[in-house]
Amino acid sequence: METICPIDAQFANEISALLKPPPPLQVQEYFENLISTRQCRGIKVKPNGEFGKGVYAALDFKEDELVLKDQMLVGAQHYSNKIDCLVCSFCFRFIGSIELQIGRRLYFQGLGTAENHGSDMDCCDPDSHDEEYNSLMEKLKNFGEGASSSSKEIFPFPGEVVESLMNGEVVLPYSKEFSLPPAVTCGGGCGEAFYCSKSCAEADWESSHSLLCTGERAEPLHTEALLKFIQHANETNDIFLLAAKVISSTILRYRKFKMTHFEEQEKFATSNVSDCSGISLLLEAWKPVSMGHKRRWWDCIALPDDVDASDEAAFRKQIRELAFMSLQLLKAAIFDKECEPLFSLEIYGHIIGMFELNNLDLVVESPVEDYFLYIDDLPYCEKQEAEKITRPFLDALGDDYSVCCQGTAFFPLQSCMNHSCCPNARAFKREEDRDGQATIIALNPISKGEEVTISYVDEDLPFDERQALLADYGFKCKCPRCLEEEA
Numbered sequence: 001m002e003t004i005c006p007i008d009a010q011f012a013n014e015i016s017a018l019l020k021p022p023p024p025l026q027v028q029e030y031f032e033n034l035i036s037t038r039q040c041r042g043i044k045v046k047p048n049g050e051f052g053k054g055v056y057a058a059l060d061f062k063e064d065e066l067v068l069k070d071q072m073l074v075g076a077q078h079y080s081n082k083i084d085c086l087v088c089s090f091c092f093r094f095i096g097s098i099e100l101q102i103g104r105r106l107y108f109q110g111l112g113t114a115e116n117h118g119s120d121m122d123c124c125d126p127d128s129h130d131e132e133y134n135s136l137m138e139k140l141k142n143f144g145e146g147a148s149s150s151s152k153e154i155f156p157f158p159g160e161v162v163e164s165l166m167n168g169e170v171v172l173p174y175s176k177e178f179s180l181p182p183a184v185t186c187g188g189g190c191g192e193a194f195y196c197s198k199s200c201a202e203a204d205w206e207s208s209h210s211l212l213c214t215g216e217r218a219e220p221l222h223t224e225a226l227l228k229f230i231q232h233a234n235e236t237n238d239i240f241l242l243a244a245k246v247i248s249s250t251i252l253r254y255r256k257f258k259m260t261h262f263e264e265q266e267k268f269a270t271s272n273v274s275d276c277s278g279i280s281l282l283l284e285a286w287k288p289v290s291m292g293h294k295r296r297w298w299d300c301i302a303l304p305d306d307v308d309a310s311d312e313a314a315f316r317k318q319i320r321e322l323a324f325m326s327l328q329l330l331k332a333a334i335f336d337k338e339c340e341p342l343f344s345l346e347i348y349g350h351i352i353g354m355f356e357l358n359n360l361d362l363v364v365e366s367p368v369e370d371y372f373l374y375i376d377d378l379p380y381c382e383k384q385e386a387e388k389i390t391r392p393f394l395d396a397l398g399d400d401y402s403v404c405c406q407g408t409a410f411f412p413l414q415s416c417m418n419h420s421c422c423p424n425a426r427a428f429k430r431e432e433d434r435d436g437q438a439t440i441i442a443l444n445p446i447s448k449g450e451e452v453t454i455s456y457v458d459e460d461l462p463f464d465e466r467q468a469l470l471a472d473y474g475f476k477c478k479c480p481r482c483l484e485e486e487a
């Protein structure tokens with residue numbers, strides 16, 4: 001028997017109002033406003049004529065020219081990637097220092113646990129600090145000299161070396177060339193979220209983290225429930241964490257609108273300011289999410305290869321049950337009576353489906369990779385000297401030295417771009433794009449009025465393979481190349 005979500009039935013009208021596609025004029029106005037706040041004056045969002053809306057060039061673009069830099073609505077680093085990279089939880093810039101990034105990585109690799117003398121150090125005594133520092137550097141050099149340059153062996157570093165990297169006592173050669181913003185901890189005290197600045201910490205707190213923080217500023221009951229929700233998401237699908245961010249940010253926007261509304265009412269001593277019913281405020285708060293293309297998760301998710309077609313119904317039911325389980329855990333943690341429709345399975349399923357259909361990767365290149373490439377490019381003598389220190393770290397990191405920040409995000413403008421197997425633009429991070437914003441570059445000249453398209457998959461693949469991959473996005477491609485190849 002199928003699980004029934006009571007909120008679905010109780011708030012059927014409100015839910016259908018939230019899921020109704022917004023009228024074209026509202027869509028146009030919303031995106032015009034958004035474009036005016038972005039580095040992308042040369043584009044327009046308008047109906048594509050065939051499949052919903054699309055992005056169009058409002059002026060000519062040259063090859064390689066920047067078409068769009070898009071700020072995410074919500075995003076999250078993959079759980080498994082958190083041990084690889086320490087990034088700002090709001091803008092996804094790398095933070096701390098090169099030493100901290102390397103030290104953390106080695107620590108998590110378990111190399112730092114073999115021998116932990118860190119507590120023996122007297123960090124307050126400058127002389128003892130100098131001595132410790134010199135002896136650490138000596139040890140590092142010995143490591144370096146002991147290792148053949150072709151060796152890919154993983155070195156078990158003493159805990160003190162890893163700890164000294166993380167606490168800033170060891171400074172690696174030339175790392176100053178790659179300085180990173182110091183890590184700012186979350187004011188809520190969760191120890192989970194870190195930021196590149198106070199302003200990012202505040203923006204995240206205001207946008208969703210104040211409801212999702214597990215620190216001491218959260219209520220004990222709420223913290224326990226939240227930890228259960230997070231654990232379930234980490235064990236099953238971290239897309240649930242993004243859905244939680246969407247719901248939290250909608251609730252917080254709703255509360256803000258309500259406050260502003262009451263302030264206006266008081267100021268003008270009238271009740272005739274604007275429509276203030278709960279649903280109209282909720283619709284306003286939901287507006288950024290209402291613009292995203294979405295379907296129910298369990299309806300649009302592609303059938304995995306290892307599931308037989310005869311088991312499709314059971315598979316989709318299982319996915320629905322999983323979402324329901326996650327929703328109950330989230331509800332126990334952050335429920336808000338005034339925003340109850342947001343806790344319906346119908347809305348939860350559509351939010352997750354929005355990520356599934358728009359599946360936008362969040363990627364930020366690693367400065368650690370740049371750092372080792374820089375060392376490798378040094379003139380011979382400087383390189384030899386630097387590598388005495390850096391080589392053991394590089395060998396210990398192995399191929400992981402270049403792991404970038406990876407996650408999923410929803411970019412409101414990029415997600416309006418339709419797919420083409422012969423695209424005229426592509427997502428491409430330039431040297432200066434070192435945060436979580438999406439960057440779209442023209443692949444070839446794009447004329448004013450032309451639709452800007454990107455490829456969601458590797459367009460060099462043969463027709464059948466492209467279609468199979470695009471099935472994950474829930475559609476059959478109707479781009480000119482596919483129509484021609486299919487004929």
Ligand SMILES: C[S@@+](CC[C@H](N)C(=O)[O-])C[C@H]1O[C@@H](n2cnc3c(N)ncnc32)[C@H](O)[C@@H]1O
Binds near residue numbers: 052478
């Ligand atoms: C990321 S959205 C793109 C924006 C979308 N058209 C809208 O109205 O918001 C992806 C969806 O657009 C449609 N779409 C995009 N490119 C397409 C293509 N080449 N052929 C058919 N449908 C496409 C599909 O419905 C797909 O699930």
